[in-house]
Amino acid sequence: MTVQSVSLVIAGSGGAGVVTAGSLLLDAAANAGWYALMSRSSGPQIRGGEAAAMLRFATEPIMSHDDSFHLLMAVDWENITRFSAEIPLVAGSLIVGDPAHGDAPVALLGGKPRQAALAMTEIAGKIENGRPNMVALGAIAALIGLPPQAMQAVVEKNLRRKGQAAIDASMAAFHAGIAAAADLPAIPKLPAVTAVSEPRWSITGNEATGLGVIRGGVRFVAAYPITPATEVLEWLAPSLAKVGGVLVQAEDELASINQIIGASYGGVPAMTATSGPGLSLMIESLGLAVAAEVPIVVVDVMRVGPSTGIATKSEQSDLNIAVYGLHGDAPHIVVASNSVADCLFTTQWAVHLAESMQAPTIVLSDQAMGQARAIIPRPAELAFIGQRETAKAAVEGERYQRYAVTASGVSPMAIPGTAGLTHTADGLEHNEFGTPSSQASDHQAQMDKRSRKLTQFNYGDHWADIEDAEGGAGDMAIITWGSSTGPAREALRRFSDAGGKARLISVRLIAPVQPERMAAALHGITRALVVEQSHSGQFHRMLRAFYDLPRETRSLHQAGPLAFGPGRILEQLKTWRA
């Protein structure tokens, strides 16, 4: 059944507290038993800039934002036009503004939304220490059907330190907002949830990534701050310490990747997180980890590139560098998270893959997932723990071969401290002992082995998430990856509700490619729609290079930071069916 949901934006400039208001609303929605997704957009200022919190609520799990918003609650209009493209408003939408700040900018009115006024400043002014953003929250609660007691609990928790007076003032403003909402036009309300059917979590993609790192067994993290990956590292710093791990702040990304290589060479599973510019700096050492066969995990929370690009906004445009960026033939692993919840699964899996194959593994997340907070069903416990094949003791009369050519391609690794197995790990091409070699035969043998260990590994069903419409796959498929999966998933659901048949293939294992599995997934498919958020269609090109795609394959790609709404994908499916 198509998701019953309500989508809204709270926008305002410095001091309006819209980001805080969004968080309070999300927490209140959690108390109300709902599911939610919140992302935010902001101006370039460090403090006090214009910002918008985009929220979607539903009584069942959601993966993506909707095509448009039911409500824009503008505490003021400062620079709001900077976000207008990110806030699609249509005929049924409602803009609520404060008359104290004048009229809504014309740029917001293209979709002919309804307009209404809420005197937030004036109402708040009548309450001692009352704030307009709490009045806005009250009105929103009334409009969307959020029970006031759900907010009461959140405010009490958040303002406990400020004292009862602050709580009372906030709640007074909130209730004044509820009262004032009686005069506002209606938008869809969500039903109250009487009993929550399953345990839920409130988590961001970046936190989920951090948790995946720890669950996978990583106990050493090197960190260099970069937006939008910093929160992964900030969450890990105290969390790692609680499970006996350590995080070190490095002097730059060159240092952070080499620190984790050193730690992992020492036998401690290790990772770092970065974004595009940092990944660019790490590339040379990723090649070192390939050649020296040191397992590491590098999470790239992608942002708009190239260069510094748009640091605070999302794009799926680091696919090429992640897959092809390394010089030489450098077999490595690239995986991609495809939802806030999946950041946990994929990252944990990545640690498992890296450790099992002694190879560097890049995890592609992005700003849209990383900095989004979602209320999701509690993720399942996963069995994946990094398991490195180690050499435990010297064999009498045999010199240890760190890079022994084995059937699996994986050579048991001696961890420093192990007697009798000392060796030098090397980024120079080497023979089986690790001795530098420029001989063609050694290069061939080691290349074969490094490649074989990745191609022969059994990735199981996790290589992709494959979902069919209720009526079956029919002959149509959406092939996508990463955060484009959310809208694609919802598009498939809507298509299915309308009786359409199609299959969703969200590729989690980007590299090494899985031609046989893809062929099986595309069996019977004659039309494929490739969906991605990149200007040049990087994913589409990659698919064309490595897979036999249906003859009729279309590419739906666009640059960030705008995300696809499910509607655009659905539209493609519908027109195709016709």
Added chain:
Amino acid sequence: MEAAARKYKAKDYKSELKPIWCPGCGDYTVLNALTRALAELGLPPEQVAVVSGIGCSSRIPAYTSVYGFHGVHGRALPVATGLKLARPDLTVIVTGGDGDGFSIGGNHFLHACRRNVDMTYIVMDNQVYGMTKGQASPTTAPDWEGSKLTPEGTGINPFQPLVVGLASGANFIARVSSSDPVNMAQIIVEAIRHPGFSLVQVLSPCVTFRPEQAEWRDIVRTALVDYTDDAARAARRLMTDDGFNVGKVLYKGERPPFRPEFENTDGSIAELEAKFSL
């Protein structure tokens, strides 16, 4: 002098691999001094790791019988930092040259000194890039005209590694000459024993691209004064010396090493997850 034979001899720390260094290269002496130092310390080979980047001197790890890591150009210090922080039980030694350490790896040098992780950095300084056929390095004199890349000389004043090391917080600073391997061994032993980041600059001539450096053995002199723990005095001494005072420790600091503990608290993953639970 102690009774009883030691468990390890210097040659126990050498591998079977034959060095590719030119005959007469100062780096042979460093290998000899390092292995003597390890023997004197009696460290089991498996408890020692030698980490390097790229360059002639960075080939040392494979010539030893301890655990080695030969990484990419300029990144030996961060690899060693990660290794030591993850494995505080190991004795970590970093070897490399002036180009590797002070040019491409310059930022790591500053921060390794600053961070003061307990390890020993032996820099073989020959004021030239040997692996790439003899270009000027950060420590080359500005008027050296021996390279096709800078036929008129670099015109840039040389980097002062020990002054910069001191200013950045290195906890132990010494300069030795490859013409005195026994003294070098003694200083390396001290450097390894001293807690924190120890910097040992070795004047190590390049016989192929800087044959004039053969004179160094006659120019170097044993430093007249013993080490100080006063950074200001050490700075004055280093700022005024001509780079050929060798054979003694110049500075020993008392700064405790950076050593984040793996806390091993009773925390569990379930506890972390509970915070997300509604």
Added chain:
Amino acid sequence: MNETSPDSGAIRTLPELLAHALAMESEAAERYGELAVQMETHHKTAVARIFRRLESAERKHLGELEEMCKKVELPHYAPWDFKWTGAESPEAIDTGRVHYQLSVREAILLAFEHERRAAEFYAGIAESAEAADVKQLAREFAAEEQEHIGWLEAWLGECGPGDALATEDPDPPLGQE
């Protein structure tokens, strides 16, 4: 630097003498071996052969010495505590004194110089030591070094004009990493 005044008189007992002899002979053997490897690696076979022959002579000497030391408890010296007269043990050729184009004659002369230093070292002990057994053994060791010197003199005599020439290499050095 490093040329400290001879202090061989500080060696007073037989175990002290044996500890020095053992260190000196093993370092000499190892060093000759290392120099041979260096020269072999750079395809300087004639010079390498000289060092190999010397290595093998030193190994033989070392074997006998080790046999002699079996019954004696030797004191441990840190490398810098030995009573050498120079930077290293007198018989080990300073690795900085060789070079890529070392001629056969130069190699012999270098070895000659170090063997003579070894002989002088022992002779100094023989002269200054008070204990009769130390004197006697030092004298024997000195004589053995003299034997090596004799060989080297013979080899020097056998050198043809070509052996005095630096080995040629018309090719320029190669770039590596």
